[in-house]
Amino acid sequence: MSLKHFDACVIGSGQSGTPLASALAGAGRRTCLIERTHVGGCCVNEGCTPTKTMVASGRVAYWARRAGEYGVHFGEAKPDVKVDVKRVRERKRDIVKSFREGGEKRLQGAGVEVLMGEASFVGPKELVVKMEGGGEEKVSADLIFINTGERPSRPDLEGLESIDPTRVLDSTSIQELEEAPEHLIVLGGGYIGLEFGQLWRRFGSKVTIIQRSSQLLPREDPEIASNILSILREDGLTIHLSTTPISATTTPSTPLLLTVRNQDGSNTQISASHLLLATGRTPNTASLNLPLANVNTTPRGHITVSPTLETSAPGIYALGDVHGPPAFTHVSYDDFRILRDNILTTPAPSSLHTTAARAATIPYVCYTDPQVAHVGLHLAEARKLSPKRKLMTASMPGTWVARGLETDETRGMLKAVVDGNTGKILGFSAVGPEAGEVMAVVQMAMVGGVGWEGLREMVFAHPSWAESLNNLWGVLKEDDGE
Template sequence: MAKNHYDALVLGSGQAGTPLATHLQSLSLSTCLVERSHIAGCCVNEGCTPTKTMVASGRVAYLARRAGDYGVSAGNGEVKVDMQKVRQRKRDIVNSFRGGSERRLKDSGVDVLMGEASFVSPNEVSVKLNDGGETTVSADKIYINVGCRPSRPSIPGLDDLDQSRVLDSTSIQELGEVPEHLAVLGGGYIGLEFAQLFRRLGAKVTIIHRSPRLLSKLDDPELVDCLTSILKEDGITMHLSVPHTTLSPSPSSSSLPITLKTPTTTLHASHLLLATGRTPNTSTLSLASANISLTPTGHIPVSPTLSTTTSHIFALGDVKPGPAFTHISYDDFRILRSNLSSSGTSTTHARDKRVPSVVYTDPQFGHVGPKFGALPRGRYVSYSMPGGWVARGLETGETRGMMKGVVDAGTGEVVSFGAIGVEGGEVMGVVQMAMVGGVGWEGLRDMVFAHPSWGESLNNVWGGERREFVVE
């Protein structure tokens, strides 16, 4: 039974909120957690866990079609996809992960309220309970971890379409059949992962993107162009540099009921995926009542210790500005955990520029370090090599991709690194560890890695194509 007042109140049960709530309770601080929809947040329920589960199904379909390349007979070569089984496997894994978080909260003694919270004052929150009624909870400290949701862009004709065929990153995972032709608006992480997934499951797929290159936030042309070529090889059609798109219903007799028109082409699709960004879940929180300011995008700005403009209220995860990654959200928990037990020096969120990311296409695109266009002034040397140089890739028939490292010409420090490969994210993690530990490119070149492993490629990339350049 919830009380009226707590030492700590956590809004949202995502990758920061759930471990934070249980940690606060372990410190003998009475803690209440409010969750609007489902325990464990976006990552477990709509994000990383379900999407990567489905990506695994897509990879199996891809390998099944390639069985002959490995000398394996696969019948007549036809691959059949049971989308309902793909969906059920995803649901089962999500339910398992979510159940673990629910048990963790229950066992720790955290009070959980299922409902929508909004501030009444800087210390008080009203909660509209999902099962009816309303209650008010106050706390000495409040932690906001409400995350974000898919954005719905303003596109002429969008509201005129059959909305059951207009999808976002959540609803597309509940399809019970493979689309005939999936049109994807947006060429970022989400758009590319779903585009390749459904192409592998058997759909015709077209990406429409307003920028001249995919993955605008990872702007190294050499790496992005490499991944773009791979996706085209997989049969994905792309229209880049599209300034605007208009939508309209196709004739009622058409099996492709969505018409998309751009300045250069007209196409017809059975389903439309909106992958044009995400919006922080702050509009219903009544943050003005808590004297909390917002950015123009609706995010909550924070101090280096994650406090908001109201000092006893903190914001964690995607609801604050910065990279919207699960690993950042969990690191926000780490920062608060450290400061809760700190005897002096405060841990801050002023992370260096070595924040990692992985695009979970296949092959993966792992990257760590600043964007190519955001390198600080200085002299650099880049080294790159194709995936065909990797022994492990040749042995497994997975040579698509490349690696590229950018090194400070004076110190030998690895400043930025990207790996496009089957285990590109894992290889990138090795380089990230070297960067944090002060191991330069020569140390990676001379390190003894197990043979034949993907990591062994880090001996060889520094002997690839070498380019010197200066950032003014």
């Protein structure tokens, strides 16, 4: 087996791997990209792109059922909305295909050599690739970039292996269903669990969410979590908090019987047709043989990196979800920018682009409907970070937003955390139809040093969702620490 040597090798074509490989090749460096499954990584193929495409279909179904409230009728007062899941899937596949092909053309145009196969280290800067069509290739490179991402994790649940595997789903396989499950149990009340739970409820399924924690979205402010809990229950989802799955089995009368332990210690059995495992994700590092490259990992398997994304092995870097949270596509893409700026230019050490610059203002959105968006510190985090700092909070319901009243989309709320001495906005959360866009306005203010008073006096277009940022500060009050 001959050895191919490259200036740079990228393992994994996710949202940082593909543009980085293209940029390196475009700069004249002989570059290869190794991809096990498909170009584009999780975001394009199983994550953001397909799921938000399906969420859009769910939102149309929701609006169709509400049409009569707006005086719009389809020949009868309450039309029977039917969702063609196969057509939803076809639309999703078409959009994914177009995005993936765009990435493939980008790599080809840049002159990147793409090897379809699974890579593992055999030495500090050497890899062996088990090729998709059979056989192996041996590759070495001066610089190596690991962008292998994460995959859905599987909980240790007694009896799970005895269930028909077509009825046990993860965030990838659930997108390939041909019809809506009769009754879907979702294990996990995080972002993935809530997005899919609401989606399949809108597609016609009965949905039950089992959450170990005492609140949905445990990272969020309790007031925000309580708000989205009420909304989802209003939408017809059954949600059990402080509830632990114990075992799963099948009987002659039901394909899936889940036993759960309630907060009071009693057990309950829930019968269903399908089970969605939304209990977290696992880094794709086990097959890489990282010890042979002297690359260190955390106990969970994430690769440890410096602020410039270099691993414990000089000349080997890690990008995206594989180096741990926050696991967002936009963070992964910023990883690409960090490496592009630092490797393809010669900045002074004092001007190196690092992860520290973005830490305080990383935004994210959970695409339930209404959305849940956040940037900066939550109130509990702000209290813990500076116990003696004067904090102020402002919280208001969506019923105070003119745009929400006009569109009859008042479900949700806004909440901000402010430094009481400087007026600096420390954190912002929103639940609303365009919460992500409103949050982006606040993010810009935070990055640009515009305090809460600046937003209060800003002239926003009327009527718009952003205009709510004029009114939020009218209820600003000192945090009492409770």
